[in-house]
Amino acid sequence: MLDRRKFLKIGATLSTLPLIPSFVMGKNIEASKVSLGLVKNGEVITAAHWGILKLTIKDGKVVKSEPWEKITKMDNPLQHYTPDMIYKCRVKYPYVRKSYLENPDHPKPELRGKEEFVRVSYDEAIKLIAKELKKTRNTKGTSAIFGGSYGWKSSGNMQNSRILLQRFLNVTGGFVGVTGDYSTGASQIIMPYVVGSIEVYEQQTSWENILKHSKYVVIWGADPLSTLRIAWTSTDQRGLAYFEKLKESKIKVICIDPVKTETAKFLNAKWITPRPNTDVALMMGMASHLIAKKKVNYEFLQNYTTGFDKFKAYLEGQEDGIKKDVKWASQICGIDEKTIKNLAEIFYDNPTMIMSGWGMQRAHHGEQPHWMLVTLCCMLGQIGTKGGGFGLSYHYSNGGVPTCKGGIIGGISAGELGIWKNGKFKGLAKANQTNKGAEWLQNSAKYSFPVARIADALLNPGKTIDHNGSKITYPDIDFIYWVGGNPLVHHQDTNTNVKAWRKPRTIVVNEIYWTPTAKMADIIMPTTSSYERDDITMTGDYSNMHIAPMKQAVEPIAESKDDYVIFSDICKVYGKDVFNAYTQNGKKAKDLIKEYYNSALKQTKNFGEAFATPMPSFEEFWAKNEPITFEPSIESLEWTRFTDFIEDPILNTLGTDSGLIEIYSETIKKYNYDDCKAHPTWFEPIEWLGNANKETPFHLITSHPRNRLHSQLCHTSLRDTYTVKDREPILINSKDAKKLGIKNGDLVRVFNKRGEVLAGAVVSNDIMQGVVRLCEGGWYDPDENGLCKYGSANVLTIDMPTSKLANGNISHTSLVGIEKFTQNIPKVTAFKDPKTL
Numbered sequence: 074m075l076d077r078r079k080f081l082k083i084g085a086t087l088s089t090l091p092l093i094p095s096f097v098m099g100k101n102i103e104a105s106k107v108s109l110g111l112v113k114n115g116e117v118i119t120a121a122h123w124g125i126l127k128l129t130i131k132d133g134k135v136v137k138s139e140p141w142e143k144i145t146k147m148d149n150p151l152q153h154y155t156p157d158m159i160y161k162c163r164v165k166y167p168y169v170r171k172s173y174l175e176n177p178d179h180p181k182p183e184l185r186g187k188e189e190f191v192r193v194s195y196d197e198a199i200k201l202i203a204k205e206l207k208k209t210r211n212t213k214g215t216s217a218i219f220g221g222s223y224g225w226k227s228s229g230n231m232q233n234s235r236i237l238l239q240r241f242l243n244v245t246g247g248f249v250g251v252t253g254d255y256s257t258g259a260s261q262i263i264m265p266y267v268v269g270s271i272e273v274y275e276q277q278t279s280w281e282n283i284l285k286h287s288k289y290v291v292i293w294g295a296d297p298l299s300t301l302r303i304a305w306t307s308t309d310q311r312g313l314a315y316f317e318k319l320k321e322s323k324i325k326v327i328c329i330d331p332v333k334t335e336t337a338k339f340l341n342a343k344w345i346t347p348r349p350n351t352d353v354a355l356m357m358g359m360a361s362h363l364i365a366k367k368k369v370n371y372e373f374l375q376n377y378t379t380g381f382d383k384f385k386a387y388l389e390g391q392e393d394g395i396k397k398d399v400k401w402a403s404q405i406c407g408i409d410e411k412t413i414k415n416l417a418e419i420f421y422d423n424p425t426m427i428m429s430g431w432g433m434q435r436a437h438h439g440e441q442p443h444w445m446l447v448t449l450c451c452m453l454g455q456i457g458t459k460g461g462g463f464g465l466s467y468h469y470s471n472g473g474v475p476t477c478k479g480g481i482i483g484g485i486s487a488g489e490l491g492i493w494k495n496g497k498f499k500g501l502a503k504a505n506q507t508n509k510g511a512e513w514l515q516n517s518a519k520y521s522f523p524v525a526r527i528a529d530a531l532l533n534p535g536k537t538i539d540h541n542g543s544k545i546t547y548p549d550i551d552f553i554y555w556v557g558g559n560p561l562v563h564h565q566d567t568n569t570n571v572k573a574w575r576k577p578r579t580i581v582v583n584e585i586y587w588t589p590t591a592k593m594a595d596i597i598m599p600t601t602s603s604y605e606r607d608d609i610t611m612t613g614d615y616s617n618m619h620i621a622p623m624k625q626a627v628e629p630i631a632e633s634k635d636d637y638v639i640f641s642d643i644c645k646v647y648g649k650d651v652f653n654a655y656t657q658n659g660k661k662a663k664d665l666i667k668e669y670y671n672s673a674l675k676q677t678k679n680f681g682e683a684f685a686t687p688m689p690s691f692e693e694f695w696a697k698n699e700p701i702t703f704e705p706s707i708e709s710l711e712w713t714r715f716t717d718f719i720e721d722p723i724l725n726t727l728g729t730d731s732g733l734i735e736i737y738s739e740t741i742k743k744y745n746y747d748d749c750k751a752h753p754t755w756f757e758p759i760e761w762l763g764n765a766n767k768e769t770p771f772h773l774i775t776s777h778p779r780n781r782l783h784s785q786l787c788h789t790s791l792r793d794t795y796t797v798k799d800r801e802p803i804l805i806n807s808k809d810a811k812k813l814g815i816k817n818g819d820l821v822r823v824f825n826k827r828g829e830v831l832a833g834a835v836v837s838n839d840i841m842q843g844v845v846r847l848c849e850g851g852w853y854d855p856d857e858n859g860l861c862k863y864g865s866a867n868v869l870t871i872d873m874p875t876s877k878l879a880n881g882n883i884s885h886t887s888l889v890g891i892e893k894f895t896q897n898i899p900k901v902t903a904f905k906d907p908k909t910l
């Protein structure tokens with residue numbers, strides 16, 4: 074059973090609380106006027122992606138950081154480094170790059186990332202941003218202003234930097250945005266064609282069902298013990314607790330992954346090692362075997378799917394003369410024929426839940442693996458049952474943890490578009506009005522492009538690309554405003570990306586730390602961390618388990634300001650009207666936080682007397698310094714994905730063209746793409762072990778780092794626990810290392826035609842031969858020749874789309890060479906401040 078925590082009967086315990094001043098209880102007080110002051114000595118509750126935290130404060134400094142509740146035996150080290158998140162690597166003042174300050178019209182963009190910064194006053198910086206933004210808008214139009222600003226920012230529904238930026242760019246006249254994301258670029262586009270929903274961000278069959286009904290759990294290309302350390306809002310931590318229960322159960326676990334992951338080790342799983350990017354072939358071999366063995370649920374295929382016959386013809390070689398049988402599959406994926414057959418039969422003979430991660434769809438032709446997985450699962454016929462089928466989000470944000478009955482808080486919105494005439498603000502466009510603003514809104518959709526095409530777009534304005542059945546023409550971007558993300562680290566092929574980032578006239582970044590992206594800016598605004606401001610968040614993403622106060626713990630560091638304040642202040646330069654539109658007539662952060670809380674409160678009041686978790690007033694909640702915990706309902710504990718469709722496929726059709734699961738898509742056929750056909754297809758990736766050569770014999774996998782959130786926390790002393798000779802660790806098989814004369818702890822150079830990085834060798838049998846793993850998110854640290862001294866994986870990856878359908882990134886597809894580094898060892902400088910004047 075779920076760890077049922079004691080109910081938080083806040084109302085009942087409130088009277089014993091001495092710390093609430095009586096005025097707090099009064100009605101109709103503006104929240105921003107209710108200040109309890111900062112705690113100088115004591116404890117404060119806040120939250121981060123890595124969970125609800127309890128911070129201990131001594132003499133106004135955070136000295137300790139722990140999880141607010143201990144749910145599992147596993148430690149989550151990300152929770153302990155809050156002091157470093159406040160005090161290390163901070164951007165303390167506003168800065169402007171020297172040439173930009175001297176002449177913003179000829180700012181020498183080729184010097185970005187190399188040149189000194191000049192410290193300026195906050196007011197000067199604000200005025201400069203407003204002036205240059207206006208200039209770009211007037212001379213180049215709205216399509217020259219990029220506000221896509223992808224990134225994981227910090228938790229919090231109010232201080233949501235990306236939305237705050239977009240709200241600001243909207244009110245000042247609009248911007249160019251992006252579609253999709255880096256996480257599930259391929260799957261979120263293909264899945265709607267296949268099952269009518271995106272799947273990747275959806276609640277999964279309840280863990281309670283799995284523990285009761287599954288005989289096998291297959292973890293296919295996922296490392297939930299690592300990736301469940303965080304969540305988009307804030308983790309409720311229950312996903313890890315369920316994996317602990319899985320370990321205690323009799324359920325057998327199989328991990329299919331080139332790496333023996335932490336999860337595989339923890340669960341004592343059977344480890345199957347396909348060559349990277351060949352899972353589609355492996356699944357096709359299994360499918361052929363099931364057909365040969367007559368272990369196919371034809372009734373399921375008949376009732377719930379369309380197009381199996383055409384796919385079967387492809388398997389049998391009727392399209393291309395190649396039989397995709399077990400032998401064929403084995404030659405491609407490197408797994409012996411017997412194992413492929415065994416796996417297929419185990420899946421068919423037992424209630425089997427296949428949990429797939431997303432790494433394998435962040436690969437060339439990344440649309441195929443999950444499409445093929447669904448096809449295989451249709452043949453097994455277990456979709457919609459309590460212990461079988463597939464799930465694409467058990468490894469992420471605690472999918473499968475039952476949804477709680479409670480209130481859901483509101484959040485800041487991107488707002489409405491400002492209408493301007495002859496440089497004057499005329500008010501806000503309402504989305505449903507057919508005025509000029511709404512027109513732009515429609516046009517702006519035309520200018521947004523798939524997020525992972527950013528470098529391509531910057532380098533090739535006006536280029537037209539195919540995307541998901543339509544054509545997109547890149548805008549001519551000349552002004553970038555980035556907040557809450559680290560694109561110089563997160564985007565593929567860093568050397569090309571750096572060239573792209575030297576194209577626009579202006580780049581403004583709000584950052585907390587001197588990240589590689591901050592160092593590439595023209596104007597850098599020092600931003601508070603979430604520990605220096607008030608906010609509020611839910612946890613769990615799917616479970617909606619808690620409402621957590623995120624209380625300011627310390628004073629802002631140096632001259633750092635909240636994103637909300639920075640944007641409000643730029644709006645002021647535009648005029649009072651714009652400021653009022655942005656801030657809803659001067660609302661402070663705390664007023665908005667109270668509004669968001671109250672929208673949840675209102676929902677729970679409608680549940681009536683019987684509701685188990687009554688919410689107190691905002692003022693009581695805030696003063697109490699404790700999260701609210703909601704409880705799951707009986708229905709959600711027993712919830713099964715796809716069950717309605719399975720019970721009645723005619724009444725509860727899927728959102729696909731046919732209403733059924735589409736193994737063959739007539740719509741995709743009409744697109745007539747050479748790189749994404751009408752049914753799951755095996756395509757050779759651009760780089761894989763099948764075309765490895767002497768120069769670059771290894772397939773590089775760039776998994777998500779267990780001890781960071783991407784690049785976040787890289788600058789903390791947690792880094793000291795995993796680096797090798799100060800560098801990002803690279804996992805290499807012992808036999809491969811021996812051949813190359815590389816020993817555990819050696820400094821190595823990893824390279825290909827796109828770039829080179831230094832890394833520290835971790836020699837191990839936890840990775841298959843021919844594959845190396847360098848996790849994404851290491852801070853890019855180029856020397857004068859472009860060698861990354863720290864080991865940022867994207868220096869080596871390919872900046873190419875998955876296909877014309879989804880245009881996702883392919884960060885798990887690339888070949889590299891690796892050798893012992895024998896030259897003079899350069900010092901890592903990624904975590905040092907840039908040169909300033």
Ligand SMILES: Nc1nc2c(c(=O)[nH]1)N[C@H]1C(S)=C(S)[C@@H](COP(=O)(O)OP(=O)(O)OC[C@H]3O[C@@H](n4cnc5c(=O)[nH]c(N)nc54)[C@H](O)[C@@H]3O)O[C@H]1N2
Nearest residue numbers: 224225226227255256557558559563583775783784785884
């Ligand atoms: N090779 C390779 N590359 C990958 C991936 C991969 O698997 N392999 N994965 C991709 C995926 S799935 C993702 S999601 C991306 C992640 O890429 P990002 O989301 O860009 O990575 P983060 O390191 O989380 O960057 C967040 C930044 O926001 C800053 N920040 C935090 N809070 C605030 C705030 O309140 N205000 C402001 N102004 N800034 C703030 C942080 O300091 C940090 O620099 O990486 C992608 N890149």
Ligand SMILES: Nc1nc2c(c(=O)[nH]1)N[C@H]1C(S)=C(S)[C@@H](COP(=O)(O)OP(=O)(O)OC[C@H]3O[C@@H](n4cnc5c(=O)[nH]c(N)nc54)[C@H](O)[C@@H]3O)O[C@H]1N2
Nearest residue numbers: 256294295299300349350430431432433776777781782783
């Ligand atoms: N601690 C921590 N947790 C995180 C994140 C983080 O940065 N740190 N990032 C979060 C985000 S934004 C996202 S999008 C998710 C990402 O979640 P995922 O996309 O699932 O994570 P990855 O690490 O990219 O890949 C998962 C596994 O796939 C394996 N793999 C790679 N290529 C292949 C292949 O071709 N075939 C097979 N079978 N396996 C393959 C890798 O070895 C790895 O073990 O994680 C989230 N959780």
Ligand SMILES: [Mo]
Nearest residue numbers: 254255256257
């Ligand atoms: Mo992601």
